[in-house]
Amino acid sequence: MSHTVYRLNVHLEGEGPQYFRRGAEDKVKAKIFEGNAKLSQLEMFMKQCLEESRQQISEIRNVTFAQLPETHWFNQKTNRWQKRKRERKIVGRLYPVLPNHTEKFALYQLLLYKKGPLGWDDLKTPPNSTTPCKTFVECAKLMGLLDDIEIWRRTLFEASNVGNPRTMRNLFAQILLLGYVADPLALWNEFLPHMYDTRNLRQNDEIERSRRINIALCLLNRLLGHHFTNNAFFHIPMPENYNAVCDDENEFFFGQNRALDGENESDPTLAEFPLQRRNDDAIETEDIGNYATLASYLRLNEEQKIVVDIVVRAMQSSPSDATTPRLVFMNGAGGTGKTFVYKTIIDMFIKYRRYVIMTASTGVAAQLLPRGMTVHKAFSIPLDVLDVNKIPSISGGSVMAQRIRKSEAIIIDEISMLHKNVLRMVNEACKNVEANNETRKLPFAGKVILLGGDFR
Ligand SMILES: Nc1ncnc2c1ncn2[C@@H]1O[C@H](COP(=O)(O)OP(=O)(O)OP(=O)(O)O)[C@@H](O)[C@H]1O
Numbered sequence: 001m002s003h004t005v006y007r008l009n010v011h012l013e014g015e016g017p018q019y020f021r022r023g024a025e026d027k028v029k030a031k032i033f034e035g036n037a038k039l040s041q042l043e044m045f046m047k048q049c050l051e052e053s054r055q056q057i058s059e060i061r062n063v064t065f066a067q068l069p070e071t072h073w074f075n076q077k078t079n080r081w082q083k084r085k086r087e088r089k090i091v092g093r094l095y096p097v098l099p100n101h102t103e104k105f106a107l108y109q110l111l112l113y114k115k116g117p118l119g120w121d122d123l124k125t126p127p128n129s130t131t132p133c134k135t136f137v138e139c140a141k142l143m144g145l146l147d148d149i150e151i152w153r154r155t156l157f158e159a160s161n162v163g164n165p166r167t168m169r170n171l172f173a174q175i176l177l178l179g180y181v182a183d184p185l186a187l188w189n190e191f192l193p194h195m196y197d198t199r200n201l202r203q204n205d206e207i208e209r210s211r212r213i214n215i216a217l218c219l220l221n222r223l224l225g226h227h228f229t230n231n232a233f234f235h236i237p238m239p240e241n242y243n244a245v246c247d248d249e250n251e252f253f254f255g256q257n258r259a260l261d262g263e264n265e266s267d268p269t270l271a272e273f274p275l276q277r278r279n280d281d282a283i284e285t286e287d288i289g290n291y292a293t294l295a296s297y298l299r300l301n302e303e304q305k306i307v308v309d310i311v312v313r314a315m316q317s318s319p320s321d322a323t324t325p326r327l328v329f330m331n332g333a334g335g336t337g338k339t340f341v342y343k344t345i346i347d348m349f350i351k352y353r354r355y356v357i358m359t360a361s362t363g364v365a366a367q368l369l370p371r372g373m374t375v376h377k378a379f380s381i382p383l384d385v386l387d388v389n390k391i392p393s394i395s396g397g398s399v400m401a402q403r404i405r406k407s408e409a410i411i412i413d414e415i416s417m418l419h420k421n422v423l424r425m426v427n428e429a430c431k432n433v434e435a436n437n438e439t440r441k442l443p444f445a446g447k448v449i450l451l452g453g454d455f456r
Helices: 025-034 041-055 102-113 136-142 149-160 165-179 184-195 206-225 248-254 280-284 289-293 302-316 338-351 363-367 399-406 420-433
Strands: 004-008 072-075 080-083 090-094 327-331 356-360 409-413 448-453
Touching (some): 090 102, 102 136, 165 184, 184 206, 248 338, 248 399, 289 302, 302 338, 302 409, 302 448, 338 356, 338 448, 399 420, 409 420
Parallel strands (some): 327 448, 356 409
């Protein structure tokens, strides 16, 4: 190795790291409140540049932040950059910043470019100007350092010739998630007319326009939500009345809402909202008794039918009925039809509108299952499963808790690959979110548990 790499932290104003020994938290907190917090390496670089400019000398003023470590080192004791006495082979590297953290990414670009910045405002001031821009993004754009948006503009423009609002939103979400767009809001605003349905919309009807735009925002938020993020993360307005437009719970258990998603021919934004809600009481009484006539059930072989029968019988019985088994294990070598059984059960559950959570021990296995997710994700299982004192932290009002509470059955595939503590934690998660005191005492809060795997 020829050079040593010196890593440098990039942060926005007031977000610099503060290092302290355990026990000194209060001291550090007080200093921050007094405005006397220790300056970070970046802040000290800018401060020393300012000092040099006042003294009319140029030493570190001639270099960028990333070049600084080649000639200087940061003395932790004095909290200042100091000139190296001996020449050393060192290269400075800024810790990378993801482009979707737009302001920080713009700052990162500016730091790579600008030599001897005199402060935050100086960093925001383009060359040949004396007035700082409002944001780093604005400045970086003026300086031509952020031009990645062009490729996405062209992509969306091309798509807008043929795409309907739904496909445009899907594409837009993909671009946000994978394309690292520097200014998502500008892109959204530019293509907004293509993101919601404008058919039969009178030109002056602003109320109706806002309603449709809000629905488009809801649907975009939901698309992003599938990837654990939301509009706000990309600086795009959050929708109003999200729950009235998107019934996420319904979608999670029973699949896409046709009124919202099934439209190739018609756009969802024309649908009447809020949607008519299902009557949950009616669902509870829906009869699962004639499941044996379902086409998917009839395709099962005798052994597969036994498993499905046990699961259905358990669902039809009361959770407190100790005579009916509720904890089912399906053992079978690879390719013997376990997934086929899960799929049949899921089809059945969807048909009879009963709630089930379908999981597998690994993401790859989960992908093969309808609506599959990993056990860790479904029950917020901590990574360190060996710690017997750990329990999943699920807040009672969270979406996750509601899903678990509603579910009558839980399927876990590839069980042989899971540590026993995971099952313990699933059991605890079920009990912790259960509202009924009696069912809470039962294993897995009385839910039907189907485990499948191959222990050979
Ligand atoms: N009753 C059935 N009727 C028709 N095809 C079936 C039936 N059961 C299983 N199959 C088919 O057999 C193949 C293997 O089944 P499946 O994927 O369900 O096995 P598996 O036990 O889940 O395997 P693995 O453990 O490797 O995931 C699949 O193509 C599936 O469609």
